[in-house]
Amino acid sequence: MGRQPSAKPTSFDIAYLAGVSQPTVSRALRGSKSVSAATRANIERIARELNYTVDKNASSLRSQRTHTLALLFFEDPTPDESMINPFFLSMLGSITRECARRGYDLLISFQQMHNDWHVAYQDSHRSDGIILLGYGDYQLYLSKLEHLVEMGTKFVRWGSVSEEGIGLTVGSDNVGAGEQAGAHLVEIGRTKIAFLGDASDHAPEFQDRYAGLCRAMRAAGLEPDPALQRGAVSSEDSGYAAAAALLASGQPFDAIFAASDLIAIGAMRALSEAGLKLPHDVAIIGFDDIPAASLTSPTLTTVMQDLKGAGTLLVDALLSRIEDRPVEQRILPARLVKRQSTAV
Amino acid sequence: MGRQPSAKPTSFDIAYLAGVSQPTVSRALRGSKSVSAATRANIERIARELNYTVDKNASSLRSQRTHTLALLFFEDPTPDESMINPFFLSMLGSITRECARRGYDLLISFQQMHNDWHVAYQDSHRSDGIILLGYGDYQLYLSKLEHLVEMGTKFVRWGSVSEEGIGLTVGSDNVGAGEQAGAHLVEIGRTKIAFLGDASDHAPEFQDRYAGLCRAMRAAGLEPDPALQRGAVSSEDSGYAAAAALLASGQPFDAIFAASDLIAIGAMRALSEAGLKLPHDVAIIGFDDIPAASLTSPTLTTVMQDLKGAGTLLVDALLSRIEDRPVEQRILPARLVKRQSTAV
DNA sequence: CGCCATAGGGTATACGTATACGCATAATAT
C-alpha cells in the first residue's frame, strides 16, 4: 500500500482521482454542506481506498485547532521522586478513552509543581486545552492558574469544587464524603476522631473532607478536637510521620480519617508498629479506594470516587469550554466502601 | 487564542526586531553553525523577551518530524474492562520523563489488542515513533507488527528479548529472573513448584520465566511437572481461577511461581480461602513488584524489574531507530525481592 | 421572460517554519 511507490497520499491526489479540486476534498471530508452527496461519497470512497488520512500538522496549522488535549500530572512535592498518586493514574484510563471517543489525542506530561508548566503549553500550539491533575499546594497553583486565564488558555482542573476557585473545576463531593466517613465512625462508637491531612487552604480538597468530618461529628453532638488534626501530604511516608507524631503527642484517639489512602496506609504501618490493634484500638478510613486499599491488613475502609465519571466529565467540560459552550462546575458523588478497618 | 496585548509572536517578529531575515531566526534557534555567535545571542535574547515558542505544527509540517512519540497501552483481554497492569502504569513515569528530557512530547492511547491501532498512527504524522506496552496474546500481535515494519513505522516494544521477534524489543532478563526465583524456592526446600501463567508462544515473556524456573529446578536435580503449569493471563481473577483449578486437580504442590503479581495476588486469595497457610503450606513468588506486592498478607516475594531503566531504554532505543542510529536489543537485569511469602 | 437566490465547487491564499540555493564579503592558499 503506502510504501515506496506511492508516498503518503495528499488531498491533491484524491482530488485528482475524483476529478475535483483539493478544497472540495477538504470540504467533503470535513462534512461541509456545500458538497453534493454524490461527490462526497465518491471522495470518501477514494480516500478509503488510498488509505488517506488527514495530515494533522497541516490541518492544525491552517485551522489553528489541534484536536489534542494535554494532561498535566503534578507530582506530590515529596522527597521520594516520581511517585504519582495511584488514584490519578487510575483516572488516566477513562480520560484517554473519552478523548478517543471525542476524536481528540492526548498529550501527557508529569510536572513538578514549581516548574514553569504554565508557560510551556500556553502557545506553541500543541494542544487546544489542558487537564490539570494532582494534589498539591493550592497556593502555589493560584498565580499560575491566573496566568493561564490571562492568556486565554482553556483548562479544567480536578479538585475542590466548593471553593470559589479560578477556572473550571470538576471534583468529587468531598464534604459529603467526609460526612459519610464521619457518620460511619460515629456509628461504630468512635468519639475521638483524628484527621490526617493538610486542612488549610493550601489543600482545599482535604479541607473539604475535614469539614465534612466535622459536620458529621457535630451532628452527633461531638466537638472535633483541633489537636487531633495533623497535616500530611498524600504519601505513605507523610502518613506514617503524621501518625507517629500523633502517637507521640499522647493525645488519645480511637479513629483516624485520612485524607487519602496513601496517608492511611502509612498511618496503619505506624500504628501497627506501635503495637496497636486495628480496627479494635483505632478504626481507620482512607480516601480514593486505590487498588492497594483492598490488600492491606486489615483491608481499608475508604471513599470510592467515580473514576469513570471523573474522566468523562473532565474531558467533556474542557471540550465545552474549548468550543465555547456554557459549562458549570460539576460535583461527582462519592461512596463509602466499608472494609475491615472499621469492622468492629 | 483570544489574547489582547500582542498575539502570538512568530519568527518574523523576531527577525524584524533583530534586523535579520526569518530564516536566520530559524537557523539561530535550531543551532545551525552558520550563524554568528553575536547574531544568535541577540536572536535568543529577543525570543526570550517576547516569550516566543516555535509553532509545533508549522515546524512539524515543514520538517516532517513531529518530535512526538506515541505510547500505546494494550489492555489485557480480560472481561473486567479498563484495567491496565499497574506495572506498565508505573513505567509511564520514567517514559514521560525521558521523553521530556530528550525534547519529545508523548501521546498516549489505550488500545484493545484486536483494534486496528496498527493503521491509526501509521500516517497522519502525529508521531515519529511508537512505544508498545502490555502483556497480551503475542500471536495476535505478529501480523500487525509486520504491517508496521512494512510501512516503515518506527516502533519499540516491551517484551521478551530472547525470542527472535519482529522489530525492536527491550525487556527484562526473564529467563534469569525465573532462574533466581526457582533457585530461591529450591533453596527453601520446595520441590513441587507450580507455575501460573501461559507458557505457550502466545506469551513469550511468561514462557521465558517458566524456562528460567525449569532451568533452576533441573540444576537442582528436580524435574518440572507439566501438570503443575497452569495457563493464566495477567489479572487477579485469572490467577484466582488458575490456583483454584490447581487445587481442584488434587496435584500436590508446595510452591507457586506466578508469572505476574496480579496472578500471584489472585492465587494467594484462592489458597487462603482454601485454608492453606502461606508460606508454610505453599510458598509463592510473583513478578513485577507492583506497589500492592508489599501490602499483601503475607507480603509477596517478587521480581523487581528496573522500571526507570526500562523507560529510559525504551525511549532511547526508539529515538536511535528514528534517527537511524544503530540499535541492538537490550536486556535489563531483574532482581528478586524476598518477602514473607517465601520466608520459612 | 427577466431577476435573484441558491447549490456546488473552483481560485487564490494563508497558516509559520525549515531548507535548497545563491551571493556577497572575508579569510586563506598559491
Place this chain on the structure above:
DNA sequence: ATATTATGCGTATACGTATACCCTATGGCG
C-alpha cells in the same frame, strides 16, 4: 597578486490543509 574556500546571511519556496471569496448554472418567482 589571483584563485579558492569558508562564513554568514538573504531569497525563494515547499510542507498539506482550510477558508474567504468568486463564479456558474440552475430553478423559482413575479
